[in-house]
Amino acid sequence: MPQGKPATVPDDGMTTRQRRNRPLLIVHTGDMKGKSTAAFGLALRAWNQGWPIGVFQFVKSAKWKVGEEAAFRALGRLHEQTGEGAAVDWHKMGEGWSWIQRGSEEDHARDALEGWQQIKRDLAAERYGCYVLDEFTYPMKWGWVDVSDVVDTLAHRPGHQHVIITGRQAAPALIEAADLVVEMTKVKHPMDAGQKGQRGIEW
Amino acid sequence: MPQGKPATVPDDGMTTRQRRNRPLLIVHTGDMKGKSTAAFGLALRAWNQGWPIGVFQFVKSAKWKVGEEAAFRALGRLHEQTGEGAAVDWHKMGEGWSWIQRGSEEDHARDALEGWQQIKRDLAAERYGCYVLDEFTYPMKWGWVDVSDVVDTLAHRPGHQHVIITGRQAAPALIEAADLVVEMTKVKHPMDAGQKGQRGIEW
Numbered sequence: 001m002p003q004g005k006p007a008t009v010p011d012d013g014m015t016t017r018q019r020r021n022r023p024l025l026i027v028h029t030g031d032m033k034g035k036s037t038a039a040f041g042l043a044l045r046a047w048n049q050g051w052p053i054g055v056f057q058f059v060k061s062a063k064w065k066v067g068e069e070a071a072f073r074a075l076g077r078l079h080e081q082t083g084e085g086a087a088v089d090w091h092k093m094g095e096g097w098s099w100i101q102r103g104s105e106e107d108h109a110r111d112a113l114e115g116w117q118q119i120k121r122d123l124a125a126e127r128y129g130c131y132v133l134d135e136f137t138y139p140m141k142w143g144w145v146d147v148s149d150v151v152d153t154l155a156h157r158p159g160h161q162h163v164i165i166t167g168r169q170a171a172p173a174l175i176e177a178a179d180l181v182v183e184m185t186k187v188k189h190p191m192d193a194g195q196k197g198q199r200g201i202e203w
Numbered sequence: 204m205p206q207g208k209p210a211t212v213p214d215d216g217m218t219t220r221q222r223r224n225r226p227l228l229i230v231h232t233g234d235m236k237g238k239s240t241a242a243f244g245l246a247l248r249a250w251n252q253g254w255p256i257g258v259f260q261f262v263k264s265a266k267w268k269v270g271e272e273a274a275f276r277a278l279g280r281l282h283e284q285t286g287e288g289a290a291v292d293w294h295k296m297g298e299g300w301s302w303i304q305r306g307s308e309e310d311h312a313r314d315a316l317e318g319w320q321q322i323k324r325d326l327a328a329e330r331y332g333c334y335v336l337d338e339f340t341y342p343m344k345w346g347w348v349d350v351s352d353v354v355d356t357l358a359h360r361p362g363h364q365h366v367i368i369t370g371r372q373a374a375p376a377l378i379e380a381a382d383l384v385v386e387m388t389k390v391k392h393p394m395d396a397g398q399k400g401q402r403g404i405e406w
Contacts, residue, residue: 021401024211024393028237034385037244038237042404045240045270049403067248072279074287085277130403162404181390182237183286188384190227195382200223200252200333201245201365 022179023160029137029170030183032167038182039164040068045161047075047085051129054122055090056115058135058167065134066187066203086129091115112139116150126159137167151177225382231381232373233386241385242335242367243271249365250278250288254332257325259294259318261338261370268337269406289332294318315342319353325353329362340370343377354380 026042028035043053055072057065070088076088092106093115116139122128141147151173154163165174197203229245231238246256258275260268272293279291296318319342325331342348354376357366367376379382400406 022398024394024404027390029390030388032385033383034231034237034387035242037247038241039385040244040247041237041240041242041271044243044274045406047404048270048273051403067251068244070251071247071288074281075277076282077273077299173388178391179393179396180236182235183388183390184237184241185233185386185388186384187230187232187378187386188381190225190382193382195225196246200248200254201227201229203248 011173021160023157023162024179025154025177026162026164027137027170027174027178027181028164028166028184029175029181030166030185031168032184032186032189034184035166035168036065036068036134038184039134039166040065040072041085041203042164043072043132046130047072047079047088049129050086051162052087052127053089053130053132054119054128055088055132055134056136057090057118058112058115058133058139067200089128091118109139109142109144112144115139116145119168120153123157123161126161129161130162131161131167133163135167136165137170137174140171141167147171147173150174162197204213224363226360226365227382228357228380229365229367230340230373230377230381230384231367231369231387232371232378232384233388235387235389235392236334237387238369238371239271239337241387242337242369243268243275245365245367246275246333246335249333250282250291252332253289254365255290255292255330256333256335257292257294257322257331258337259296259322259339261296261315261318261336261342268405281372290311292331294321295336311345312342312345318342319348323356326356326360326364329364332364334364334366336366338369338370339368340373340377343374344370344372350374350376353377 028038043055046053053072072088072090077087079085079087093111119131119133140147140150155177157163170181231241246258247258256275275291276293278288282288282290296314322334322336343350343353358380360366373384
């Protein structure tokens with residue numbers, strides 16, 4: 001991303017530096033791969049800045065994202081040992097469950113809501129500099145977490161906390177509230193040619 | 204990305220497992236952020252699989268991607284010390300130069316071509332399991348590296364080597380040759396609201 005000149009300079013009384021350092025709400029949406037991987041790529045930059053990272057995975061099974069999890073846990077340990085980078089906390093909602101294979105919908109809704117309540121507490125406490133709320137669009141889509149509560153909480157979060165939300169079909173109110181929204185769109189996918197997912201690529 | 208059923212099963216004589224483990228040529232293109240970050244997110248999965256990673260940055264200045272570089276160098280050192288994950292080699296074409304600020308176009312073209320010749324040697328030697336050719340679309344676009352040489356070399360690369368190429372305006376022949384192509388498209392960008400790039404987000 002080259003550094004460009006802003007299209008407009010808002011009349012908001014802020015200096016360029018103040019505006020530049022405003023914490024961002026980022027949404028990665030769309031139907032194609034790259035939403036979560038790009039979020040974790042951003043988190044590498046946060047790690048290098050020394051900003052504590054909180055990952056909250058609203059995942060489907062324990063298999064997903066194991067590559068990122070192993071690498072970030074390693075980076076977190078490295079921080080503990082050497083002080084390099086930043087601390088990393090990796091949370092999985094309802095650790096080990098699968099939305100598809102077991103547990104009632106009520107269990108999943110409760111797990112997701114508990115996860116969001118934890119995120120609210122962490123935001124209020126300014127616990128992390130970078131939050132990855134992975135696949136968090138789904139609990140909102142399914143009505144388990146209230147979109148307006150999310151938007152309102154994020155709009156009033158204190159301090160300097162970047163938040164990245166991933167998942168398909170992001171709610172319009174969330175897109176409206178976000179500073180940066182990327183849509184990952186498909187040009188070509190191996191499944192079109194009969195290829196299935198594979199380790200090291202999908203997880 | 205949920206595991207889905209392939210739309211078609213090709214009549215290519217391969218088993219599902221063989222087809223599944225075919226190495227991929229992946230292209231991240233489009234005008235929006237997320238192309239490089241998603242490539243580095245994928246490289247985290249490769250690291251966790253124990254596949255040696257070769258990053259080749261066709262970058263504009265020493266400032267870009269410092270977050271990813273620091274994190275991957277740390278992961279590479281961790282591998283050396285503990286055996287966890289995989290080795291990481293981080294190459295910068297024409298280390299330290301800027302395409303914009305100094306050096307003639309001939310110098311840059313030569314640097315880019317030397318980088319590609321190195322990649323060809325590494326592919327022939329099956330040196331890495333995962334290649335990140337960051338912003339490699341530009342040397343092709345500017346005619347410094349021949350697209351048909353890239354496509355032909357990648358089509359005939361031996362062994363199990365995944366290759367991820369990032370950058371805007373990927374050549375049609377490259378898209379045609381790729382297994383997976385994601386386009387990062389803009390829904391909303393902070394520059395629209397007068398905000399400039401910032402550390403921890405852009406680099």
